[in-house]
Amino acid sequence: MSTKIAVNAASGKMGQQVITQVISHQSVELVAAICRAEHRLLGRTVRTTDVNYTSNMSAGLKQSDVVIDFSLPEATMQLVQRAVQNKKAVLIGTTGFDKAQTEQLEQAAKKIPILLAPNTSIGVNSTLALLAMAAKMLGKKADIEIIEAHHKHKIDAPSGTAIRMGHTIAEAMGEKFDELKVTESRFEKRIRKSGEIGMSVIRAGEIIGEHKVLFALDNEIISIEHKAQNRHCFAEGAVAAAIWLATQPPGFYSMQDFLSAE
Ligand SMILES: NC(=O)c1ccc[n+]([C@@H]2O[C@H](COP(=O)([O-])OP(=O)(O)OC[C@H]3O[C@@H](n4cnc5c(N)ncnc54)[C@H](OP(=O)(O)O)[C@@H]3O)[C@@H](O)[C@H]2O)c1
Known part of the structure; x- marks a missing residue:
């Protein structure tokens, strides 16, 4: 039926x-x-x-x-x-x-x-599973940055997907996202604190939706990324x-x- x-x-x-x-x-x-x-x-x-x-x-x-x-x-x-x-x-x-x-x-x-x-998107939801896995292994050691890009018409920021990614990462680390997230860090004169989850937002052109999460260690960077093609x-x-x-x-x-x- x-x-x-x-x-x-x-x-x-x-x-x-x-x-x-x-x-x-x-x-x-x-x-x-x-x-x-x-x-x-x-x-x-x-x-x-x-x-x-x-x-x-x-x-x-x-x-x-x-x-x-x-x-x-x-x-x-x-x-x-x-x-x-x-x-x-x-x-x-x-x-x-x-x-x-x-x-x-x-x-x-x-x-x-x-x-x-x-x-x-099924792809983004699979990406969440990968993020949880990476966060369990690397979360406490890495600087974590969630970078999202969308078209210039989008009103809300950071995107709902970026926020969901943040919650997924924090939960996997046994933490609360609201206590770790930093949205304005680029505009403050200070060095990055360990443990925070940085959120970066791009609004430009007609970008459909791109999300990248960096787990940055001192000598290497792990990056997990999803790009919607349409x-x-x-x-x-x-x-x-x-x-x-x-x-x-x-x-x-x-x-x-x-x-x-x-
Ligand atoms: N979950 C996901 O995977 C996903 C993916 C893409 C987008 N989104 C989200 O979906 C939403 C829509 O995105 P879009 O790109 O389709 O935006 P859009 O092209 O601007 O469409 C917005 C729609 O909402 C209607 N609308 C706005 N205000 C309204 C109101 N007060 N009462 C009734 N209808 C109203 C608009 O009607 P009019 O034509 O009359 O203005 C239009 O049909 C956004 O929140 C976006 O972030 C989610």
């Missing part, structure tokens, strides 16, 4: 990429493409399908098993409220949630299945995880939960 998928923020770069993946995937069906009220796409047909772009979120949700969302935190919070009312699963690829918003998502996940993934890798992982999420009980899930269940 095919999984019925609604796409929120269907007009966005990722929304469009997810639609491409849903249309080409054999075991899913696009049932709704949701846009903001008064968007120029409203009423138009989504490519080769018989689905029209709509701003009627509740109607779109009602037809679906799961909704995929890549938008902005405010838009995601509105969507999740409606999804709870309609008892629908939500896969969230949006990044940049603050602590209060994350807590609200955790509360909502007591009522519906929610998968929150700052990065839905947005397809995010859409592919999001749709695969959404199919899984649609069959799960209420809960707050991650890509790791999906990948380890496969």
Whole structure:
């Protein structure tokens, strides 16, 4: 049986990429493409399908098993409220949630299945496993720097993926990321303290998403890197995880939960 998928923020770069993946995937069906009220796409047909772009979120949700969302935190919070009312699963690829918003998502996940993934690419999630391994072996001896680069339109910084990498590294070392992270070190006149995890951010051009972690020892450097070549890798992982999420009980899930269940 095919999984019925609604796409929120269907007009966005990722929304469009997810639609491409849903249309080409054999075991899913696009049932709704949701846009903001008064968007120029409203009423138009989504490519080769018989689905029209709509701003009627509740109607779109009602037809679906799961909704995929890549938008902005405010838009995601509105969507999740409606999804709870309609008892629908939500896969969230949006990044940049603050602590209060994350807590609200955790509360909502007591009522519906929610998968929150700052990065839905299978490659990035494999990279997290490599980072945990490296951090266990080298973390206490190395200077660790997480360097991320994205396009000039990206609003949040450091990226959700860079933050997730930091948490993964710190946990593997038995530490708390919030106590080790340093985001402003380049602008302070001081030498690097041992044990800190530095975060470096680049925003330029149309870079899709690049993450590199350096484990720098005195005489050698180990570097673990992931580069997205296009947005397809995010859409592919999001749709695969959404199919899984649609069959799960209420809960707050991650890509790791999906990948380890496969
Ligand atoms: N998890 C991952 O693997 C991954 C990968 C890439 C990107 N992302 C994240 O996904 C999000 C979207 O990225 P993108 O590159 O697709 O951005 P984008 O092209 O700017 O698209 C943003 C979408 O959100 C909609 N939107 C913005 N504010 C809204 C509001 N208040 N109410 C309803 N809709 C609203 C926009 O609608 P309009 O067209 O009407 O403005 C648009 O459809 C970002 O948070 C980004 O960091 C995550």
